[in-house]
Amino acid sequence: MKTPQLFGTNGIRGVPNDYLTTEFSMTIGKAIGTFFNAKKIAIARDTRVSGNMILLSVASAVLSTGTDVIYLDILPTPALQYYCKNHKMPGIMITASHNPPQYNGIKAIDSDGTEIDEEKEVEIEDLIFSKKFKNVPWNEIGQYYSDNTVINEYINGIMNVVDTDKIKKKKFSVAIDTGNGASYFTSPLLLSKFDCHIVSLNANPDGKFSSRNSEPKPENLTDLINIMKTKKFDIGIAHDGDADRCVFIDENGNFIDGDKSLSLIVKYSINKNDTVVTPVSSSDALKDICKEKDAKLISTRVGAPIVARAMINNKAVIGGEENGGIIYGKHQYCRDGAMTLSLMLNLLANQNKKLSELLKEIPDYKMVKSSVERKKEWNEIYKDITEKYKNKKMDFTDGIKIYDDNGWTLIRPSGTEKIIRIFSESKNMDDAVKYNNEYINYLKNL
Ligand code: MG
Numbered sequence: 001m002k003t004p005q006l007f008g009t010n011g012i013r014g015v016p017n018d019y020l021t022t023e024f025s026m027t028i029g030k031a032i033g034t035f036f037n038a039k040k041i042a043i044a045r046d047t048r049v050s051g052n053m054i055l056l057s058v059a060s061a062v063l064s065t066g067t068d069v070i071y072l073d074i075l076p077t078p079a080l081q082y083y084c085k086n087h088k089m090p091g092i093m094i095t096a097s098h099n100p101p102q103y104n105g106i107k108a109i110d111s112d113g114t115e116i117d118e119e120k121e122v123e124i125e126d127l128i129f130s131k132k133f134k135n136v137p138w139n140e141i142g143q144y145y146s147d148n149t150v151i152n153e154y155i156n157g158i159m160n161v162v163d164t165d166k167i168k169k170k171k172f173s174v175a176i177d178t179g180n181g182a183s184y185f186t187s188p189l190l191l192s193k194f195d196c197h198i199v200s201l202n203a204n205p206d207g208k209f210s211s212r213n214s215e216p217k218p219e220n221l222t223d224l225i226n227i228m229k230t231k232k233f234d235i236g237i238a239h240d241g242d243a244d245r246c247v248f249i250d251e252n253g254n255f256i257d258g259d260k261s262l263s264l265i266v267k268y269s270i271n272k273n274d275t276v277v278t279p280v281s282s283s284d285a286l287k288d289i290c291k292e293k294d295a296k297l298i299s300t301r302v303g304a305p306i307v308a309r310a311m312i313n314n315k316a317v318i319g320g321e322e323n324g325g326i327i328y329g330k331h332q333y334c335r336d337g338a339m340t341l342s343l344m345l346n347l348l349a350n351q352n353k354k355l356s357e358l359l360k361e362i363p364d365y366k367m368v369k370s371s372v373e374r375k376k377e378w379n380e381i382y383k384d385i386t387e388k389y390k391n392k393k394m395d396f397t398d399g400i401k402i403y404d405d406n407g408w409t410l411i412r413p414s415g416t417e418k419i420i421r422i423f424s425e426s427k428n429m430d431d432a433v434k435y436n437n438e439y440i441n442y443l444k445n446l
Pocket of ligand 1 (some may be wrong): 097098240241242243245409
């Protein structure tokens with residue numbers, strides 16, 4: 001199978017006016033319009049400075065293919081996806097997610113609301129390279145409309161799949177950091193509708209991300225963590241730039257690893273015989289939780305669209321990644337930060353315990369993540385590793401997962417950089433470090 005050249009794991013990304021010029025954005029827009037050949041395409045953007053430039057270039061190109069464009073303004077990526085699903089139309093999202101502010105990107109959404117798969121990306125790229133675009137006569141050129149009903153539709157959709165009355169009764173105190181990104185309006189609004197007491201941080205849309213880096217990592221969330229350390233809030237919440245991801249801080253100001261929040265949310269969202277999907281890179285905590293609940297866990301390659309597709313194919317209830325990207329099937333098959341925060345409030349309301357107490361129920365694993373430079377082709381490295389460690393148990397779902405006595409190590413090439421990522425997990429930190437070092441040293445000396 002051909003692999004996409006321009007599409008990365010999350011659309012086509014680059015620096016506007018450098019790689020992502022107006023001309024290139026138009027070429028991509030024409031290719032997407034030609035590929036979908038739909039009556040209408042919905043389009044939205046995050047808060048980045050270049051958002052209008054890229055969006056208008058893409059939209060104009062789509063109109064030239066005879067497709068109407070529905071403009072939805074600034075929105076979280078999952079809100080656009082929800083609109084696409086509900087209105088059965090394809091979509092285009094202008095976002096570079098958590099990348100630094102100088103970047104932007106173009107992402108195509110299928111008419112079922114999921115991100116397009118690699119095969120479709122290749123088809124769009126073939127059109128980009130061949131320039132065989134649909135070019136309609138003057139009287140068939142598409143029209144440009146806007147629709148401002150999308151936010152209510154999205155928020156109501158989320159509120160309908162959780163126990164909203166129970167959440168409301170709790171009158172949670174919540175601090176939320178939307179990081180100047182696309183959720184600046186939607187997530188605080190959702191929390192208001194849940195009758196929470198809210199302190200919103202960085203809820204001013206600012207495409208330069210001047211308050212904090214967009215990736216919701218602890219080092220970027222010091223303001224939120226400090227607010228949580230006042231111990232006046234039940235929970236702290238933070239999103240990335242396009243709010244498909246959501247991370248949490250407990251009531252004492254401790255950042256919660258994405259693996260832990262995923263395991264906790266899964267634990268209280270599933271029943272016996274349900275199916276859960278996660279990439280091979282996720283913690284064994286999730287495996288333990290699924291075992292405890294008598295649920296089936298499916299491991300996939302790394303990548304949210306891959307998890308989403310596997311969920312659809314296996315009728316899974318929930319799925320997700322260790323970076324705070326959670327997919328809830330009842331709502332829609334894509335990562336959704338606002339849905340994730342709602343599932344967390346839902347379980348807090350139902351369990352009637354503090355977040356830190358609930359986290360104690362999650363099996364404690366330690367993960368060490370590192371990377372080394374990739375000095376030769378991956379298939380050669382792959383051969384070397386499988387030969388060298390042939391006596392160990394291995395899994396080849398994505399890269400190579402090697403099992404040792406007290407844990408595992410996942411070795412896989414990065415899709416975007418010339419590096420190899422090495423994740424090691426064990427119940428104790430010493431073993432996780434030991435395994436990680438062993439494979440790093442081996443890979444460095446190849
Ligand atoms: Mg994102």
